[in-house]
Amino acid sequence: MSADLSPHQHRAERLRELLQRFRVENHLVDATGGQRHELESSLLHRQQAAELERRLHGIHIADLAELMESLPTDDRALVWQYLPDARRGEVLLELSDAVRDNLIGSTGQDELLSALSALDTDDLACLGDSLPAGILQAALDSRASDEQRWVQASLSYEENRVGHWMNSDMVMVRHHEALDTVQRHLQARGELPAHTDKLPVVDQRGSLCGVLFLQDILLNPPDARVSEVMKTTVVSFKPEDNVDDAARAFERYDLVSAPVINVRGKLVGRLTVDAVMDYVREAAETDALNIAGVVESEDLFAGIWASARNRWLWLSINLVSAFFISRIVGAFEGTIAQLVALASLMPIVASVAGNTGNQTTALVIRSLAMDQINAGNMRHLFRKEISISVLNGIVWGAVVALFAYIFYRNVELSGVLMLAMVLTFTVAALFGVSAPLLLNRMGRDPAMGSSVILTGFTDALGFLIFLSLASFLLV
Amino acid sequence: MSADLSPHQHRAERLRELLQRFRVENHLVDATGGQRHELESSLLHRQQAAELERRLHGIHIADLAELMESLPTDDRALVWQYLPDARRGEVLLELSDAVRDNLIGSTGQDELLSALSALDTDDLACLGDSLPAGILQAALDSRASDEQRWVQASLSYEENRVGHWMNSDMVMVRHHEALDTVQRHLQARGELPAHTDKLPVVDQRGSLCGVLFLQDILLNPPDARVSEVMKTTVVSFKPEDNVDDAARAFERYDLVSAPVINVRGKLVGRLTVDAVMDYVREAAETDALNIAGVVESEDLFAGIWASARNRWLWLSINLVSAFFISRIVGAFEGTIAQLVALASLMPIVASVAGNTGNQTTALVIRSLAMDQINAGNMRHLFRKEISISVLNGIVWGAVVALFAYIFYRNVELSGVLMLAMVLTFTVAALFGVSAPLLLNRMGRDPAMGSSVILTGFTDALGFLIFLSLASFLLV
Numbered sequence: 028m029s030a031d032l033s034p035h036q037h038r039a040e041r042l043r044e045l046l047q048r049f050r051v052e053n054h055l056v057d058a059t060g061g062q063r064h065e066l067e068s069s070l071l072h073r074q075q076a077a078e079l080e081r082r083l084h085g086i087h088i089a090d091l092a093e094l095m096e097s098l099p100t101d102d103r104a105l106v107w108q109y110l111p112d113a114r115r116g117e118v119l120l121e122l123s124d125a126v127r128d129n130l131i132g133s134t135g136q137d138e139l140l141s142a143l144s145a146l147d148t149d150d151l152a153c154l155g156d157s158l159p160a161g162i163l164q165a166a167l168d169s170r171a172s173d174e175q176r177w178v179q180a181s182l183s184y185e186e187n188r189v190g191h192w193m194n195s196d197m198v199m200v201r202h203h204e205a206l207d208t209v210q211r212h213l214q215a216r217g218e219l220p221a222h223t224d225k226l227p228v229v230d231q232r233g234s235l236c237g238v239l240f241l242q243d244i245l246l247n248p249p250d251a252r253v254s255e256v257m258k259t260t261v262v263s264f265k266p267e268d269n270v271d272d273a274a275r276a277f278e279r280y281d282l283v284s285a286p287v288i289n290v291r292g293k294l295v296g297r298l299t300v301d302a303v304m305d306y307v308r309e310a311a312e313t314d315a316l317n318i319a320g321v322v323e324s325e326d327l328f329a330g331i332w333a334s335a336r337n338r339w340l341w342l343s344i345n346l347v348s349a350f351f352i353s354r355i356v357g358a359f360e361g362t363i364a365q366l367v368a369l370a371s372l373m374p375i376v377a378s379v380a381g382n383t384g385n386q387t388t389a390l391v392i393r394s395l396a397m398d399q400i401n402a403g404n405m406r407h408l409f410r411k412e413i414s415i416s417v418l419n420g421i422v423w424g425a426v427v428a429l430f431a432y433i434f435y436r437n438v439e440l441s442g443v444l445m446l447a448m449v450l451t452f453t454v455a456a457l458f459g460v461s462a463p464l465l466l467n468r469m470g471r472d473p474a475m476g477s478s479v480i481l482t483g484f485t486d487a488l489g490f491l492i493f494l495s496l497a498s499f500l501l502v
Numbered sequence: 503m504s505a506d507l508s509p510h511q512h513r514a515e516r517l518r519e520l521l522q523r524f525r526v527e528n529h530l531v532d533a534t535g536g537q538r539h540e541l542e543s544s545l546l547h548r549q550q551a552a553e554l555e556r557r558l559h560g561i562h563i564a565d566l567a568e569l570m571e572s573l574p575t576d577d578r579a580l581v582w583q584y585l586p587d588a589r590r591g592e593v594l595l596e597l598s599d600a601v602r603d604n605l606i607g608s609t610g611q612d613e614l615l616s617a618l619s620a621l622d623t624d625d626l627a628c629l630g631d632s633l634p635a636g637i638l639q640a641a642l643d644s645r646a647s648d649e650q651r652w653v654q655a656s657l658s659y660e661e662n663r664v665g666h667w668m669n670s671d672m673v674m675v676r677h678h679e680a681l682d683t684v685q686r687h688l689q690a691r692g693e694l695p696a697h698t699d700k701l702p703v704v705d706q707r708g709s710l711c712g713v714l715f716l717q718d719i720l721l722n723p724p725d726a727r728v729s730e731v732m733k734t735t736v737v738s739f740k741p742e743d744n745v746d747d748a749a750r751a752f753e754r755y756d757l758v759s760a761p762v763i764n765v766r767g768k769l770v771g772r773l774t775v776d777a778v779m780d781y782v783r784e785a786a787e788t789d790a791l792n793i794a795g796v797v798e799s800e801d802l803f804a805g806i807w808a809s810a811r812n813r814w815l816w817l818s819i820n821l822v823s824a825f826f827i828s829r830i831v832g833a834f835e836g837t838i839a840q841l842v843a844l845a846s847l848m849p850i851v852a853s854v855a856g857n858t859g860n861q862t863t864a865l866v867i868r869s870l871a872m873d874q875i876n877a878g879n880m881r882h883l884f885r886k887e888i889s890i891s892v893l894n895g896i897v898w899g900a901v902v903a904l905f906a907y908i909f910y911r912n913v914e915l916s917g918v919l920m921l922a923m924v925l926t927f928t929v930a931a932l933f934g935v936s937a938p939l940l941l942n943r944m945g946r947d948p949a950m951g952s953s954v955i956l957t958g959f960t961d962a963l964g965f966l967i968f969l970s971l972a973s974f975l976l977v
Contacts, residue, residue: 047878082831089754097874097880177885181974183525210720221756224699243714245685254866262794278783279564281776283758300775303755308753310784312773312868318793319864319953320857328882335897338861342898345857349850357846363838370845373831374852375824382820382954384794387796393787407574415810422810423821430825434832450875473888478794478953479857486853501862 033260039090046102049075068371070079079109089112094123096380100328104133117144119157120150125326127157138382140165146176149194152181189273190266192306193296196220200253207249209239222299224283228257236290239262242292263288264298270306275398277454317472320345320479341479348483355487365502368435369494372444375411375427377489380451383419385478387412388461392473395463409460416456417449424448443500453486454492514565516838517557524550548647554584563589567596579608590617594632597623600633601803615640623649625670627656629870667781668762668771671695671702674702675728677711682724686712693830697774699758709767712736722911738763739773745781750873752778792947812885816954823958830962834969840977843910844969850902852964855926856957858894860886862934865957867948870938884935891931892924899923918975922968930960931965951972 032427085089091110093105107130110118119127119142128350131139142149143158143166151170155163155178156429166176177195184190187391197220200209209226213219228237247256248428261288264273276282277300287296320341356363356373363369393406394400400408428441435441458482461472520969558566558581564584570578573723577633582605585593594602606614616628618633618641626645630638652670652923659665672695675684684798688694703712713733722731738761739748751757752775762771766788795816800809831838831848866883869875874885899920907916938948966970 068945087667087755093873094874097876097879099879110626138703170831212716214721217832219720219721220757224758236561242688244696245716245719246692246694278776278779279568280562283582283697283699283775300758301753303930304779306789315793316866318790319860321861321864325865328879331886331889331893334886335657335893338858338894341861342857342894344856345854346898349853352849352853353846353905356788356849360842360846362753362840363845367835367839367842368832368850370838371828371835374827374831374849374961374965375821376828378824378958379817379820381957382817385794385953386816387797390800391793393614393790398568401518401572403518404572404574411806411809414806416809418806419813420816423817426821430828434829450542463706478860482957484611485852486849489895490849495661 038082038086039094042086043094044217045078045082045100046105049079050106051365067211078108079105083109087123088117092118095122096126096326098328103130103328107134113145116144116146116150116154117397119154120146123326125155125329126407129326129329131157131159136165138160141485144169147196148177148201149181149196152178154431155182156186184266187270187289188266189264189268189270189298190296192270192302193264193266193295193298194220194302197227197231197286197294197297198223200239202228202230202252202254202257204253205249206244206247206253206256207252209253210244210249212430220297222284222301225258227286227294228253230278232295235261235263235286235288235294239284253267265289266295270303271310273298274303274307290378314472314474317475318478321475341476344476345483348479348487352487352490354482355491356494359498362494362498362502366440366497367435368431368440369497372431372440373490373493376444376447376451376493377428377486379448380485380489381482384455384459387416387456388463388473388477388481391460391463392477393474396466400464405464409457412456412460413453414451414454420449420452420484421445424452439501440497444493447489447496450492450496451485451489454488458488460483511839513557513561517554517561517571518569518743519572520553520557521573521580524554524580525675551584554580558584558589563592564596567593571598571601578605582609584897585615588620591619591621591625591629595621595628597821598801600630600804602948604801606632606634610961611637612716615960619644620669621830623652624656624671626655628766630657640959644867659741662745663741664739664743664745664762665771667745667775668739669695669777672702672761672769672772673698674704674769675714677703677705677727677729677732679728680724681722681726681731683729684728685719685724689909691954695772697759697776702732702761702769702772703728704769709738709770710738710761710769713761736761737940740764741770745778746785749778749782758946781970789947789949792950793953795951816951819951820954820958822953823962827958827962828964831969834973837969837973837977841914841915841972842905843912844972847906848968849966851922851926851968852961854902854923855896855930855960855964858891858927859930859934859956859960860953862891862931863938863948863952866938867952870942875939880939884932886932887935888928891927895924896920899927914976915972918971919968922971925967925971926964929963933959933963 033366061406077428086094091106091114095106098106103126107118119130122130128287139158143154143162146154148170151166151235158166167178170178174477181191181193198210198213198216223241225238225240227235237254238261239253239257260275262280262282265472266287267290273285277285282300284297286294287298289295321454322336325337361370389398392430394408406447411447424447428445431444432438462484463477463483466473466475513540542777561569566589570581573581578601581592582590594605597605614633614637618629618637618960621629623645626641633641642653645653656666657667673688673691675687700713700715702710703714705711712729712734713736714728714732718731737751737755737757741764742760742787748760752760758777759772759774762770762773764770796813800812834844866875869883899922903916903920905966906919907913910916937956937959938952940946941950
């Protein structure tokens with residue numbers, strides 16, 4: 028990020044430079060050796076500690092978390108050591124899952140509990156899933172019983188439910204109050220929770236009946252009733268709703284906050300745009316990694332073994348499909364022995380089919396994510412993708428056939444190659460459309476490992492079609 | 503999206519059902535044929551038109567746009583035909599680029615101009631890039647000269663600059679005013695622009711000196727000065743700043759809006775979270791498609807030719823690499839003819855190497871996007887990825903070697919296969935880390951076509967390493 032972007036980031040950049048300098052200085056002290064070593068080292072150390080503490084003080088939590096993510100494990104531990112308890116908990120909230128788990132694992136139980144005690148209930152609930160069960164229970168024991176209930180309720184929702192992401196920090200108003208009464212209440216309460224653009228309005232029975240925008244308190248006469256100026260068309264969610272749907276509603280209706288209500292219309296919490304954005308970013312990152320066959324995000328500085336194992340699931344799926352492909356080709360070894368040019372040409376069919384299948388799948392996954400595919404247009408989609416493939420198969424098949432002719436001067440071979448291209452393109456497109464649709468209908472994430480599955484399938488297909496055509500028509 | 507999510511969406515769903523019913527009814531009328539045909543058809547048509555107009559009225563613009571995206575071209579044209587001018591411009595704003603271009607292309611100049619005349623200046627600037635130059639000029643001619651200047655200034659910024667996404671719709675206050683004066687001004691002005699959580703504060707010279715949160719007007723005594731209650735640590739942007747950086751700052755500091763200032767500190771506009779979310783979503787979608795080798799998003803109902811051509815750039819790059827690979831294998835045809843098992847085993851090496859390279863690249867692209875890679879940890883990253891590959895190469899190489907031994911009972915062949923796996927894994931990881939880093943340093947988007955480039959390279963590499971080892975050691 029460019030240095031002139033934000034006053035916060037200047038400070039983070041300077042801290043990074045400071046840590047770098049410490050590393051160089053400590054290295055120099057180490058190198059001088061001998062008797063002077065310990066004295067100088069402890070002096071330097073005390074100076075450095077004081078400076079580090081001072082600098083850490085002025086840094087925005089989000090910048091601190093980002094800085095820590097890009098620091099090697101030693102420097103990260105150093106920064107963590109000099110953070111006061113009040114900030115440790117907040118930093119944990121901002122870190123990525125991988126780095127957070129690492130840090131929680133390497134921090135002692137008592138230290139962790141003091142860090143957690145500084146967090147409010149909503150934040151403790153957010154961290155809940157990352158904490159060892161014993162620690163979470165100990166952290167909860169010191170809280171009031173309604174706070175304990177809130178954390179447990181929040182943790183009972185899965186990570187893709189609104190209930191997991193909502194917070195309890197909100198101010199509600201009654202529909203019969205006058206605006207000046209509301210304003211007096213707000214003043215008595217002091218600062219409003221972050222992302223309060225509007226207040227939920229409840230009727231006598233405590234059911235949500237509208238929302239009152241802050242600006243409507245400012246813009247209307249003080250004696251107006253809440254019920255007169257509130258908006259009654261409210262986008263609200265239930266704790267069981269899917270966060271993906273909620274995120275789409277936030278984008279669509281440009282929401283900053285939205286009330287969460289239970290089945291009886293009672294207000295139970297509030298969902299805010301920052302939680303939604305966090306969820307969207309996490310989901311987008313996970314998707315990008317999953318497509319490529321990485322199970323979850325990695326701490327850049329995690330150990331080799333942990334990182335290697337993170338990639339094994341999809342590597343092994345890939346290997347099984349590769350073995351399968353190898354047996355397909357193996358079945359045609361007799362044909363290849365008679366016409367060895369087949370071995371050189373077969374990767375072309377497989378590779379181009381893989382590319383076209385991946386293009387189709389990417390477009391279908393995107394349309395699924397945007398809710399653009401329904402029963403009414405599914406047939407159209409299939410027809411279109413297959414037409415494109417036949418067209419592309421003919422165009423690029425002709426190019427490939429010409430290429431093969433230049434090298435092998437064999438018209439029959441070129442003809443078989445072109446036919447194989449058209450067929451493979453078509454089946455790749457058919458599979459590229461139906462695989463994500465099928466996975467989606469089965470309630471699975473269509474992006475998960477899609478490129479591994481698809482490439483395996485189109486490779487197998489390309490080899491099978493090309494080699495079997497060749498063995499029937501050429502040899 | 504589930505039906506109980508939002509009051510808006512109910513209406514959109516009912517409209518979709520209505521259009522479906524119309525299609526069925528019109529089909530029935532078509533089928534009855536003969537004399538009754540025209541009379542019934544026109545009656546039905548008039549009833550349908552009235553009902554359609556009525557239903558369209560109650561639908562939220564964002565839902566309307568989504569509905570239109572998933573409608574076949576005929577139904578889309580029907581909905582468009584019955585939209586009043588005032589809503590047509592807003593729908594254009596919400597549509598995806600592909601569908602928008604389609605609709606603009608099929609709408610007459612005069613119709614388009616009336617739709618545009620209903621838009622405010624910021625929205626016209628947003629549409630600017632999609633409009634034919636003549637139409638944009640005609641739409642501008644009817645505007646005040648300061649509005650014309652604003653649109654032209656906004657269009658002069660590239661799509662990845664803050665200047666392109668900022669809006670001019672804001673209310674600023676002076677630092678010496680009292681809060682009650684501010685409130686009177688706001689009341690005189692009426693409704694505030696969307697996403698106004700705070701007002702920019704300027705000093706005598708018109709320079710930004712702080713921000714005043716709406717809630718601080720509500721919570722503080724009416725006679726307090728703006729300068730006493732405003733916040734002075736402000737995250738602001740310049741029009742030249744990169745929107746990616748701005749988006750990260752919005753996420754990081756949980757911003758709803760932020761002032762945009764020029765080099766002299768003068769306020770020139772405002773960036774809001776809805777524009778940032780739109781940009782982030784567009785960028786994420788484009789990335790996902792680019793990785794798979796699709797140039798841009800497609801209208802699901804666009805013509806076959808346009809869609810086929812959209813995939814040609816990367817298909818042709820893929821084809822060139824496939825030709826290259828074919829010639830690598832071609833150079834070893836003599837070896838393969840002597841030991842045809844090589845042809846069956848070589849796809850395994852290429853396929854698994856492609857997978858491991860894609861995993862590495864996906865992780866590096868993600869770390870680049872999150873600004874986690876810097877000069878200090880680059881070496882660590884290389885060392886780590888190469889260690890993982892050597893480890894994975896040995897583990898999975900042994901599995902593959904065992905598999906090959908079961909089928910071919912040839913210890914030397916299995917040994918060569920394992921050696922090839924370790925080498926290919928290592929080079930694939932090296933390339934998987936350095937390719938995105940290099941592209942990034944060259945100022946190019948590292949995600950663009952990455953899976954096509956990487957798979958081509960690792961395929962070539964896998965075949966080359968395996969076949970050349972075999973020709974030296976086995977034949």
